[in-house]
Amino acid sequence: MNVCKIFALHVLILLCLTLCCNHINAARIIGFFPTPSKSHTLIHAAIADSLARAGHNVTVIGISKNVYPNAKYKFIEIKLTEAAESHQNVLQNMVKKPKSFYFNLFNFVYSFANTANRTLSHPKMKDFLRRHGAGAFDLVLLGFAANDFAMGLGAHFGCPTIISFVVQPVSSINRLVGNPSESAYVPSWFSELKAPLTFWGRVLSFLVAFYEEWIVLPIVKINMLKIYNYNFPSDRYPPLDEVRKNVSLIFTNHHFSQGPIRPNVPNLIEIGGIQIKEKPDPLPTDIAKVLDESKEGVIYFSLGSNIKGSHLNEEKIKIMFNVISKLPYKVLWKWSPTELPGESKNIIFRDWLPQDDILAHPNVKLFITHGGMGSVVESQYHGVPMVGIPLFGDQPSNMVNVERSGYGLAVDYLTLSEESLNNAIQDVLNNPKYKEAVQTFSRLYRDRPMTPRETVVYWVDYVLRHKGAKHMQSPAVHMNRWQLLSLDVIGFLLAIVLTISVVIVKVCKLICCRGRKNKLPKVEKAKKN
Template sequence: MCSKIVLFTIFSVLSISDSARILGIFQTPTTSTQSVFQAIWKELSLKGHQVTVVSPFPLRDKSLVNLTEIDVSGTTKIFLNHDFQFFMNKERSTTSKIEALFNVNYELSEAIFEDDGFKKIYQNPNERFDLIIIQIHINPIFHTLGARFNAPVIGVSSMGGYIGSHFAIGNPNHPALYSEMFLPYHGKLTFSERWYSSFYNMWVRGYLYFKAMPRCNQIARKYLGSNIPDIEDLQKDLSILFLTTNPILYEPRPNVPIIQAISQVHLKPVQPLNQELQSILDNAKNGVIYFSLGSNVQSIYMPERFRRILIETFAELPYTILWKWESEDLPNKPKNVIIKKWLPQQDILAHPNIKVFMTQCGLQSLEESFNAGVPIIGVPFIADQEMNIKRLERYGVGLEINYLSVTKEELKGKILEVANNDKYRKKVVELNSLLNDEPIKGLEKVVWWTEYVLRHNGTKHLRGPTVDIGWVEFLLLDVISVTLIFTVLCLLILKRLICFIFTKKEKLKTK
């Protein structure tokens, strides 16, 4: 009888992890972020799980029989309606950018809840899921789907964790040691950087508590009902947080057990180029500079001054310039510049004639560059990009360009330096070797931990103690206060005693 129970238990556990029903919400309508999530939901589907995904970039792969995709590509216009020049502008404060990003995400969330395909899921009282996977960037609204379906929640980020996520799960986040990914700091912070980082931490806490979270709760309850718990409480129960980080680009730090670092999950085997691109790259006698600012920061939105400097510089270079330019025409285009609206980046970087990759330094682009062994000219604009290039300069794999102040002479000199000095390429190869020296690949880790959550219906046993402790206790303010009060009382008593003794002595002398 006992053996039958054991066998039944084992069978139940295996069947849960082998054929779970998983709902994924990946809201940001940008190619680079979605490439990470696509790899994850495809792999889980191939492992036999029944996966339903809400995304603006569905795979539409008919061979994935376990996959149902709800196309919300209409949300792309929300990004376009919000002037992305705002986010590119380095002169804007970080706090104003955070507020703007939250505003974008409020609209994205409502648009997804309004989608007819998604409505059929969350409004169906008989619908059930064993697990919810959500994109965690800056938007916590979809945490509420865990409460709606009574299922554990896993978060995935295509970059490092936003400071609000660290706060929510009780992850150590000392402002003097770990720069927030939206701040342009790196390594050991100066006094002014520590000062700003500290007050930025406090501002974020206040902004989340008084403004962002009330709005997020309001949106969630509008669609899921007034009985949905507060998002602040739901975030504490996050089962796993997958961050696309590594100790090369992000400072090594202590993490609570539910944070799992993954990297290079979006990389694919190199595919043959089309005949036109193959011919362009093969016939570039002096090599090719590949220039792309990714899917978030598009070249057509760059400041006019910087575009003019690029064009003048490229005209004087001996290389072929392959430029991802999102328009039919580039005014004053030099003869050695070839523009394309879209380019297969991983396949292009793998070509031996690529000498330099000029990039905005988004994480996915950097991983592709490392994988191909191509050195970098970094032109950072937003989010973690400035932090990334500063670390890469330290490692010697590339050089940074400040698009606000760069001159033609500086730009030309740095491109020639990286293209002609083989030390940069050698450093990239060394860096890639470090990144790949790990016991388990990123996608394998995602699958293992996802099925771990399914087997145990969450990870409450891994919950960090800092989640459930208030700031008074965490900062030992109660201990410090009581100690100070006790010390002051002791000193006052001692003072009284001394005064009493001296008064007695004086009285004895006068008698």
């Protein structure tokens, strides 16, 4: 009996020591996600939840309802009704008046920057910052989208900053960690170009990179600086350029298997598919029943978390409904019940559907999507072929890559007709090449040494262990663009070459002049004789 008591006591002591160690190693992390886009927040919040489940003390500040109600982090909501409505208006204009992404780029930037600025200046946020000063947190996790100025939070709390970005690196992200652009073989995410590039592809890629680096970024930087100086005045905080150098790590929701193949600096970490659950959650009973009993297959249709029925043209909605209502399959359609386009026995409308869990079901035959990166990645991960109706932003570029890779087809929203939509759906449903291609990629995409969540936890712990991990930072972060392009070096060498050339020319002229003077007397004597 005494032996049992001693054993139980030892177990209790060991358990207490374990709990104490976990408590000691737990870091205080603040997540700041001032994005009006739910799809963006899903990525950022998945990182925060992974860290919270690993034992860290994580607090998340967001401007919309918590996207993960069962998350382990503490959630603080800052309501910005006007900013949300403004963002919806921007989306509606982009859908109803489609333009190239580059024409809408500044609208995107303004919308995201304005929302982040309102979040920082909100009374609830200001009160939070007053109550939590330097030393209150060990790490800032920033959901990045045209909000460089929010990196001032790292200066406020006196701790490193880690960036979460929702797609592959773009110019603004590359600049933060000194990641090389390499436009000759790494096309911009927005350009709809796919590697390997042809000569004309490289020409276009160069022009796009030039536009982003030398026109967009300088204009955006001026706006960022104004907002930063307003929220983080110079009498208390360091300059924005210095704050930008405090970025320890960037998590990008991308994986090299998606392409393009490119070099990355050590502190740019790929975590493509972080929002995808390794084990799907149980589906709602009614949805599970539909999927389980539909042995012939089910189609899932969603235009994402941002698009509402009011954003779309009524004629286009009618076209979609007419085609989908005639399909010999059950269709789960994410659509507001107040904006139903009609009624059909084969369509089940829901205001919200657990997309990741539905796509994981083996009976899903097709995903009709808007082509947002999060949706495309989830479809690729679960091996479900796609038909895309891209509307704005990165969606056209994403669907171009889907088509070229053989994972599905895209139909143009502006010229959408019942014939074009039905032909695309029938082709993807009946031609096995699309399913085979996306399922082959799914196996490739999943084959990694660590899951995205494990990767996040490891690298955040690494940054914390090494006090910001400054040794991972590229020297390029501390260089200006002229130095990165070696223009100062080239100018110096050209000056040397020019100086030497001038000296040589003058010496030659001097020698020639002396030679002529020496010849003159002889010529004159010859004339006299």
